[in-house]
Amino acid sequence: MKSTIYTRLTVIAIAGVLAACSAATPDDKKAQLEQLKKQEKDISKQIQQLESEIAQENPDSTTVVKSKEVTVAELALRKFDHYVKTQGSVDAEDNILVSAKSPGVVTAVYIKEGQQVSKGQVLAQIDNSVIIRSIEAQKSQLELAKTVFERQKNxxxxKIGTEVQYLQAKTNKESLEKQLESLNEQNDMTRIKAPISGTVDDVAIKIGENIAPGMPAVRVVNTSDLKLIANVSEAYVTAIKKGNSAVISIPELKKEITAKVTFVGKTIDPLSRTFPVEIKLPADGDLRPNMTGILKVIFHTEPSTIVVPVNVVQELNKEKIVFVAETNGKQTVARKRVVTVEGVYDNLAQVNGLKAGEKIITFGYQGLNDGQVIKI
Structure with a gap:
């Protein structure tokens, strides 16, 4: 029976070759070659199918059926995360560019880059010589006004003197006190102070330079309070929520950080079609503002499901299929399983249509037919 089948296939092949040669012009050798290759492929498939059928009908036959070597893996239920992956950058909650409050010439700089400073510490001094002289003169006038007021009060x-004299002395003293307080405030504005505790990241001023309010003077960064800022596609606007688990990979440090989403923006950027997310980072002396971080926000977790390598999922006749190894008598054959893919992450696919314990074919699955004899 087998020889009859092969004879028929040979005849079909010869007829196909003759038909191809007669149909094509002598110059159209490329078209002939493509047609012959196609026929060879079809015939090979038919031979494989017939060999499988013969093996199934007569498993005890001594006829040797050519089998294809494959590699298999046994399926087991596992946890599987659905996530969105994007790139972000590390930023400091307190990253402040300090400026002067009053204009003038810088007379002293008390800090250097990399130095630790405390909140309220004086970083630099602006020329205040004129204000100091005014303060000294004001103090002298105030001392006199206080003496006059004390005597007038006595x-x-x-009940000696008039009430008007007493009130004039009191008003003069209080006015001078307020003027002195104002001068002291002006003098305090000539000192550039640290608004937060942190590290001096940049010193942009030098002694002798003129400075004015709004001009950058010193940058102070608090590296103990950092966050990662990233933008996520609007396709995930309903999936990403505050409190979602996040995994941050810092390539420069070769480390991963597990954290939670602490902020989700409500506005979509009209140009990039993204929305911002923030993740508060734990204190780490190695982290620096503007470092790049690869962010994975996990928005759904399947606690127990079937997962396969995405490359073993093939498409055939608009269906997603996976081949599994199945014992048939004394032989092992490939069986086609139609599956549905629920998600693909990290080259792994969550699928429905397979069961734990089945053995999927992970190598050699290309070109397999349903029922084809295989060798593991």
Missing amino acids: LWDQ
């Missing part, structure tokens, strides 16, 4: 307590 006289008024003894």
